[in-house]
Amino acid sequence: MSATELREFQQAAGVKTHDLRHRAILQKATKTHHVGVEKGKQRFLDWEDARSQAAQIKWDALNHLDQYLEQFEATVKKRGGHVYWAETGEQCRDYVLALCKKHGVKKVVKSKSMASEEIHLNEIFHEHGIETIETDLGEYIVQLRNEPPYHIVTPAMHLTKGDIGRLFAEKLGSDPNATAEELTMIARGVMRRHFLTADMGITGGNFLIAETGSVVTCTNEGNARLSAGLPKVHVAIVGIEKVLPKLEDLSLFLPLLSTSGTGQALTVYNVLWNGPRQADEPDGPEEFHVILFDNGRTNLLADVEQREALHCIRCGACLNACPIFKNVGGHSYGTTYQGPIGSVITPHLRGLAEFKHLSYASSLCGNCSEVCPVHIELHHHLLQNRRNSVRKGLGGEIERLAFRAWAWAMSNARRYRWANRLGRIGLRVLSTPAIKGSMLDPMRGWTETREFPPMADESFKDWWRNRERGA
């Protein structure tokens, strides 16, 4: 099991790191993001202080989670909404399908929901003959390409305008050389029809406000407002960790999310979904359902050391900051959540044995922790995943023996000196052109694509000893 995911990751990463076109696109996108974020941070009085306060609020939420979820549920129900708790993807899917059956749903419009990606909801709908349309432009694009989202915030980040123009030409019959504006207007026209005729709207939730029983969505396009404003039924699928205690917390968290996510002061539409249509409102859904989604989050909650990974507000900043992400890209991870946060949480959601390799695919530079708006110490959690996997005996026998040998050699000065001497001889042999990068080279994985740095004539130890003697 672990071998497959690991192998797929290595293969995908191996291909992508050599894809210079892909690298150029990614570098441009992440650079633009970085510039925007730096500018956005200036709007805060003290960004570092704001981050720390956000971390406190999230700590309160995730360390009193039962109280806040119960408060949220009671408030939603009082207003005529429904709350369903789903432990697993199957339960979530079954609930949604039952609703579809009850209401004779033939068409669903979806606003972005990473939680729904976890359970491959679109495929299930497809199997049941329910048409489902992704309304976020980036999600719509990858849906047309039959691909998963590349990035949790910007799903089509890996595509150029030309790629998208050709895609629309193929699938929608439009001009392959259309501008970004023209392509967007084409999508707008396509979506309009769907918004007006859909039977059900499914959204995610960026936040759950315990105090007021609100699901909060943040979009720029307005697709959530239309997905959940017009159809008869609105279903919001939201991870249980998205809780914020009070409505006023939004005045910190909405700008925090938009700043780290896209560099904006606020996304265009920050919307509170509080319930079904009220008696004094001329439109809105007859039914409002919130699915509180677990799917492994309680595993992470139970791990006191790593619980803070649940503070994540899904801004995507750590992805854009990560040198590994910037080389291998989002699809290589093969998981719903990519980048540092994905590497930290996926083992808890889907298994340590299967996904520990992602925690190893890191240089531990710490940039992720640096940019996280809620101060999650992501690189520490990557290390903890590694440690946990070794403790559980998932490291493999060769790795275990290699480290024991290394520890043995390092724990004694004389052994260390001899290891050094042998090492130097070994490196000299390995760096000869006949051996370097060939089948005989045990470091082939490294040396195949890298230059060998020239070795100094003497080791530092010897140089120092000789210098001392000389002096």
Add this chain to the structure above:
Amino acid sequence: MNEARERILDRIRVAMREKAPRREMHDPPKAWYPELPADPETLIARLAQELTVLKGEFHRAANEAEARQKLRELCDQNQFRKIAASDDPLLRQLLEGREVNWIHATAKAGASLESFDVGITRADALAARTGSVLLSARTGTGRALSVLPPIHLVIARKDDVLVDIGAGIQAWQRLYGPNIPSNCFIITGPSRTADIEKVLVLGAHGPKRLIVMVVG
């Protein structure tokens, strides 16, 4: 019926017995944002500035007569034929003489608003710091009126202009108490996307134009 509920809550309660390590804050917390002078003219100027940067449009009318005049000009310049508006006393006054589809609590709204040129509403508050409009399905008479037509026009009074969304959220809490509408929105500029190679395009799904007029 929802047996998973008890199981999930049980797992959470067990986990909650041990609190996670808490980050220390060494100094007293600061305000999140720089202070803004609270006088109306400064706030309105900031609102106008932010809205313009967002490619929204800002108009100021000193009084109702001027507002009526400006509205007439806007309708003519933009050739607003089919107008939908919240059934509100101020809007009734300013749009007097025009043919308007008045949307009130029991009107038919929703998808039927698709064919209109403009949706006109009041606002619960305007937030100067970010150029935002706070609106609800109660004040904005429904969910569709302010998002389905290609242009959203907001008419607000001078004292609707507050410092920021924090103040706006407090205003919501005062205005609605526990009886909040089913849908509340914070609108910051016209609809946009940058999903195609980070090129900014307006009018992705929501209104392509957001026009805000402050009266007073």
